[in-house]
Amino acid sequence: MRWGMAIELKRCIGCNACVLACKAEHFVPPQMFWNRVLIGEKGKYPQVTKLIYSVRCNHCAEPKCVKVCPTGATQQREDGIVWVDDEKCVGCRYCMVACPYQMRQMYEEEDAQYFPGQELTEHEKIGKLLYPHTPGVVQKCVFCKERIDSGIAQGLTPGVDRDATPACVIVCPTKAIHFGDLDDPNSEINRVIKEKHAHAFHPEFDTQPSISYID
Amino acid sequence: MVTKAKDKPAKDKPVRGMSVKGNPEIWDDTWVKSTCGGCYGTCTIRAHRVNGVIIKIEGEPDNDFGSRGGLCAKGEAMIQALYDPNRFNYPMRRTNPKKGLFEDPQWKRISWDEALDEIAGHLKRIRAENPNKLLHGGTPSAGSGPDLPLGFGVFGAVFGTKNWYVGGAGLHCGSGSHMGAGLYHASWSIVPDFKYCNYVIQMGSNKGTGSGHSMGFNMRLSADARSRGMKNVVFDPICNFGGGKATEWVPILPGTDAIIALAMTNIILNELNVYDAEFIKMKTNGPYLIGPNERYIRDKETNKPLIWDPVDNKAKTFNDPTIKDFAILGEYTVNGVKAVPSFQLVKDHVKKYSPEYAEKESTVPAATVRRIAKEWADAAMIGATIEIEGEKLPLRPVASVMFRGGQGHTNSAMSYCAMCLLNAIVGAMDVPGGTLGWPAYVEGHPDTGRYKVIPYPCRDGMLTAGTFMEHKPWPVEESKVPDTVLMKELVPTASFSPHPVTSDFQKYWDNLGRPYEIEMAMIFGANMVRSTQNREIAEDFFKRIPFIVSFNILPNEFCEGFADIMLPDCHPLETYCLFSSHGPFFNYPIGMEGWDFPIRQPVVKPAYERRNKVEALWDLADRIGMREEMNNYYNVYFSSFGGEALISGDIASVRDVKQIDPSKITVLIKPEEKITYQEMMDRAFKFYFGEDKGLDYISKAGTIHWPKKAKEAYWRWYVDVRIPIYMEHIAELRDGIIENAKKPGMELEWEQFTPLISYFPAQVAREETKEFDLYSFSYRDILHNGTYTMEIPWLDEVSQLNPYTYNITMNAETAKKKGLKDGDLICLESSYGRKTTGTLKTMQGQHPKTIAISACSGGWAKGAPIAYGKGTNFNILLESDAKHACPVCWSQETATMVKVYKIDHRIEYDGVGGKKL
Incomplete structure (x- = not known):
């Protein structure tokens, strides 16, 4: 079993719903992003194409971040999900340097607030109860492993059942993001990847990402 | 004090459908169905409340009134709007x-x-x-x-x-589009029938890429359409939201959309000689006979407009049951005067809009206009039919749509009607694949027959909406x-x-x-x-x-x-x-998507x-x-x-x-x-x-849901109504308006009160000089709606990551010629001396004669600290008077000519008294 995503660029409109769904799901602190939307353009006037890429940790099959981690904090699960054990991370940032996709961020500003200088909102307060963050460690996308794990425990199928699927996938208003098991030849995601000729973002990095894009 | 996390999966207590670390005490875990307040769209949502606090908002997957489970960033960010400590709590x-x-x-x-x-x-x-x-x-x-x-x-x-x-x-609304959508679709606005449409022309519109109307289902359906290969040609000065998802982006000068639509109409009617004669005869006032005074020739007894029956070779009232055919071309003599079917007048009138003339006004190459007109007319498949739920319906898989950008000028009404004319000549209105209004025809809930809205023929057989909200x-x-x-x-x-x-x-x-x-x-x-x-x-x-x-x-x-x-x-x-x-007014799902009445x-x-x-x-x-x-x-x-x-x-x-x-x-x-x-x-x-x-x-x-019938979704041929491709009512009004304007002393551009849909240069174009050489305009960014979304920290964060949202954009080559570069603080000054400032970001995807700003940004309220100083307030540049308003629908001119130069500080914040920028 190896979880993966395929993102249809024709569908994506750059609305950033995936970014905010992730922020809400994990109470991601201010100025921290586990996923982002990259906006750019290619071509010269008047032959121009706008580029929109929803990006996050690629959960690579050959993750450079795991190899460089000196403490074993950055780990890869059997299902391919790369995550950071807060208790083992010493904040050395080797993984941030190693990740060619720059999908990791250091969480330092423990006191950062969404409304600086004002009281913490009720929403921020409950976030510290439900999904507390440890300062001084590196953070990244975890493919919503908590949703996947609790979903599977309840007999649900990630990529099919909403409650077992990453938050950024189910929130997408254009249904641009497919999620499923890359190891299952009959999975919907493998059908989409094959039929629509999905390709990795920057394949030259040679890390075998679990996320692919469809032009 | 932050609790030390214990992120060991085995010890985490799994909670269905949410990410939780450790084992927090949860005494309230409730999902509530409602509708979103993030924009006009009112998409259906489900909100997750834990321990009395809303922690997540998702789209409602179980109905059609939205994105079927998805939601845009504005909707998700409503949590932070709800809990904003700056809110009013007391009178x-x-x-x-x-x-x-x-x-x-x-x-x-x-x-x-x-x-x-x-x-x-x-x-x-x-x-x-x-x-x-x-x-x-x-x-x-x-x-x-x-x-x-x-x-x-x-x-x-x-x-x-x-x-x-x-x-x-x-500003942000569409006076011309609401007028025109009411006139031609008995609706508040229009949407392509994404399910069946193969070729969309968008003019200054953001259907499915940012517009607030019908936000959720538009995003979902337009993505499906792009994915299956629908051609999406977008005429827009900027290749950002609408243009950014185009299969072909066509840069255009602001305020010139009408001449493109009219030139295409000309090519289709007079060069290709293609039109849906049946639609023009039965569904428009194309057969109505016009006299030399620009008015309908009416039956002396009944006062009804007359048409010419070429079989019986005589004039008859438009709804005479003995009519065997309607003449839409030619010239006749009735009541002793020359009588011409209005379609013939329209067809002749548009001849002056050559693609070359359109190029001169809009900068769109004549060959491009000609090609797109041909492609679109071919794609209309005039004569084709489709069977949906046992009903045989015309299939016209082409749509031409416009919203605020296209009609935000002093030629607003004419621009929008020109775009509608394009749909009318191929019969692509409220039929499968064409341009649809938000469904104007509801037969009511099957149990009660209530919640019923039926359009009907009003004076002279013209389409009139069945609810007073339209x-x-x-x-x-x-x-x-x-x-x-x-x-x-x-x-x-x-x-x-x-x-x-x-x-x-x-x-x-x-x-x-x-x-x-x-x-x-x-x-x-x-x-x-x-x-x-x-x-x-x-x-x-x-x-x-x-x-x-x-x-x-x-x-x-x-x-x-x-x-x-x-x-x-x-x-x-x-x-x-x-x-x-109450959806039909604003956001009802189109096509065969079901009826919903959400709470x-x-x-x-x-x-x-x-x-x-x-x-x-x-x-x-x-x-x-x-x-x-x-x-x-x-x-x-x-x-x-x-x-x-x-x-x-x-x-x-x-x-x-x-x-x-x-x-x-x-x-x-x-x-x-x-x-x-x-x-x-x-x-x-x-x-x-x-x-x-x-x-x-x-x-x-969460909602009352019931299935839609084909005749409700595609009602046009089920109701005996016509639309005015010749706007006789405007000719009727003109003299009275001129007379009644004398007392207040209001001068309007009287020429625009013409029954023939025409192109008039927008006021912005008339103000172009060598010094004030750039057309400035604002556009809708998908991250924002009105002004208040800029106070929401999550949206502010992603806006800051976006290269354009908070910056002023212009064409890279133009900037270079003016000695400007990315990051420069620049001032835009109008020919009326109004000034606003901001940071420059150059683009390839922008017309070289334009400069653009994301709408409604540039806040200065002290009680909204997140929005303070973010972006640039475009509206400062605008004039607001009769000269800068469309005389017919009264839309404001929303583009203005400016000169641009470097500046050392944000002058529009002088005197604000807030924090320094």
Whole structure:
């Protein structure tokens, strides 16, 4: 079993719903992003194409971040999900340097607030109860492993059942993001990847990402 | 103090459908179904409440009223809007007697009783003197519930004021598109039938990529269409939202869309000789005979318009049952005068719009116009049919759509109608694959037959909407000398009026003898000085008003500068709303997507002393003795959807429109009753859908859902109605308008009052000089809606990551020629000396003669610290007067010529008194 995503660029409109769904799901602190939307353009006037890429940790099959981690904090699960054990991370940032996709961020500003200088909102307060963050460690996308794990425990199928699927996938208003098991030849995601000729973002990095894009 | 995380999966307690670390105590884990308040779209949502706090908002997967499970960023960010510590929690009184753009109101908390007593005192006096002294309005926009007809609309109508100033009037809304969508589709706006459409032409529109209307289902359906290969040609000065998802982006100068549409019409009719003759004969006024005076030739006995029957070789009234065929070409003699079918006139008229002429005006190469016209006409498949649920229907898989950008100019009405003409000649209107209005034809819920809206043929057989909530431009009222400060009665085709917040209003009012003065304003949910037009013009008007009441959730530039009393409104996540359920008006899913009547209900209780504004209005009504009249109005409102009694009283003066039958009004609320808002909702639901479908039922179910019939989705050929491809009503109005404009002394571009849909250069183009050489315009960014979304930290963060949202964009080559580069602080100065500043970001995907700003940014309210100083306020650059308004629909000119140069600081913040930028 190896979880993966395929993102249809024709569908994506750059609305950033995936970014905010992730922020809400994990109470991601201010100025921290586990996923982002990259906006750019290619071509010269008047032959121009706008580029929109929803990006996050690629959960690579050959993750450079795991190899460089000196403490074993950055780990890869059997299902391919790369995550950071807060208790083992010493904040050395080797993984941030190693990740060619720059999908990791250091969480330092423990006191950062969404409304600086004002009281913490009720929403921020409950976030510290439900999904507390440890300062001084590196953070990244975890493919919503908590949703996947609790979903599977309840007999649900990630990529099919909403409650077992990453938050950024189910929130997408254009249904641009497919999620499923890359190891299952009959999975919907493998059908989409094959039929629509999905390709990795920057394949030259040679890390075998679990996320692919469809032009 | 942050708790040390114990992120060891084995010890984490799994919680279904949410990410939790460790083992927190959870005593409330509830999902509540409701609708989103992030924009006009009102998509269905489900909100997750844990321990009394909303932690997540998702799209509702189980119905069609949205994105079927998805939601945009604005919707998700509503959590932070709800919990914003800057919100109003109590009624507030201004203690600073001075009013002005940058004044600090020095709020002082007061009680609801004190606030309402004082407001009621003013209202009572004004109602006795002259109700028109009350200006009321606002916008059904984000952050505040859209309870427009059930709240402020009812209150103002019953109070008796005709001065209803809508926040969207000036800028972000589409006066031309609402007029045109009403005229041609009996709807508020239009959408391509994404399911079957193969070729869309978008002109200054953002369908599915940013527009607030129909946000959720448009995003979903347009993505499906792009994915299956629908061609999407976008005429737009910028390749960002609409243009960014185009299969072909065609850069165009602002304000020239009409000539593209007319040149394509010319090519299709006169070069390709292609048109849907059946549609023109049966569904338009194309066969109506026009006399030398530009007017219909009418039957002397019945006064009905005449057509020519080429089989019997004689003129007949348009709905004569003996008609064997309709002539749409040729020239005839009737009643002794030359008589030409209007289609022939239209066909001849568009000949002057050659692709070369279009190129000269718009910069779009003539060959491109010619190619796209041919491709589109070929794709229309005239004559093709499709079978849907056993119904054989015309299939016209092409659509041409426009919204604010395309029609935000002084040629607004003509531009929009030109775009509609393109659809009409190929019959691609409310049929599979074509351009659809929000469904205008609802037969009602199967159990009750209620919640029923049926368009009907009105005067001269013309299409008229079956609900009074739609624009009803046909048949228009007669022009009158204005007696409201909106002055709209002068030009009955106007949708919304920029008056009285214009620089020439006082002159007209003086000329009219100043019939009365506005002594009080009640405004809900809008930001009249930042989002609607130039702030100095707005300041000049609003600071004259002695007493202003504002309902809002959050301080903004308008309430800080001008409100005397602020009433704390509920956020959409903490209140009920009934109006947002009434979808055909605004957001109903198109095509065969099902009918839904979703509920908006509180996910959390309103905190502090925030109140549902409609209940607060009822308290005011009680104090001034107006509650009984409001109750009666509600009965008319709900009954008008009941199928038994048609069309409310507030437009009773409109000629030939169906009136309400008083004997058929169902009394849902007895005049003397004082019920709660929930009780009103309960009764309305039961009336529409049956005794078992009250508030309890719909609160749990989230929506009343029932399937749509093919004849409802694609109603055009099921209702015997026609549309005016020749706008005889405008010719009819012209002389009266010219006469009635004399007294106020208003000069309009009279030439635009022509029945033939034409191109007129926009005012912006007339102001181009060597010095003021760039067309500046604003555009809708998908991250924002109005002004208040800029106060939401999550949206602010992602806006800062976006290269364009908070920056001023221009073509890279143009910037280079002017010695400008990315990151420069630049000033845009209009030929009228108005200035605004911001940071430059160059693009390839932008017309070289333009400069662009994301709409409504550049906040300066001190009570909205997240939005403060972010982006650039474009509206500062605009003029607001009759010269800069479309004479027919009164849309403002929303583009202006500027010169651009480097500057050392944000001059528009001089005098604001907030933090330095």
